[in-house]
Amino acid sequence: MSKNIQIATIGGGCFWCTEAVFEEVKGVEKVVSGYSGGTVPGRPTYREICSGLTGHAEVVQVTFDADVISYQDILIIFMTTHNPTTLNQQGADRGTQYRSVIFYHNEEQKKTAKLVLNELAVYFEKPIVTEITKAQTFFEAEKEHQDFYKNNPDYGYCTFVIDPKLHKLRQLHSDKLK
Template structure:
């Protein structure tokens, strides 16, 4: 599935089910994997451990994309406009450091682009952006039941009340970037 133009972006915008569903609709995205990053507890964490808020990890997605079809900058603009980057350790009813807004960069070029995008996006928000920009240390893939969550669970209340509106926002703001 990946090709020579494949790159990886790792971002967290609250619950990974939402962020995964958003990026699965974006043109040029080859794969989206839900997982955990940014913590300091050794070993592969479980969803239950992450939910405790004690691991330091955030719920994130790792996005493999074709850079000849969509840029890393465009990935970040979509990310910044489909979640609330101004709420510290919170997205809607989800509270805790595991739901923080975060961009984990893979190299210096990504770091520079992330800093620029966050700075440029600040003018569109009334409150200050609190999105963390940090180097990616390790990415842990989440358990299988968390992969393709929206596609497999559209009838669930959380999907209807939280994810479906985010997808509507995506379609409204970024129609030209969708599959």
């Protein structure tokens, strides 16, 4: 049986959080943490990204089977498991590298992203500031950033920041989980 494999590239602050969320979603084949959206030449490093000077955002690239989960559902899960109303910030993480962003890969994804943001806007007290931007080069993050939550569940950041996001995911989207 062939699959309808597609890619979503999204950033909702720290990529460890977003990666942990999508690793639990039915139809998701793979989640890779990385960087995109920067303006400096060459392959960025985590240290450079954290400086906020490269223009890159921490993102995940989600490979999914669109016959199991739609791009629209991917975006709804994304938008409801991070705060899309804070500019360049998620919790205590601050800087352009932590911005809320959807990198679309084609015009259909762009249209869907705009639709989802418009539909969800009424559920937030503040305006959504999530960028919708044409996909740019994706750079895979260093090995220690891949599967971070899975490999470090007792790490303080995981306990205090990621666990609540996973709880929210399980509460709001239980029908979409593996």
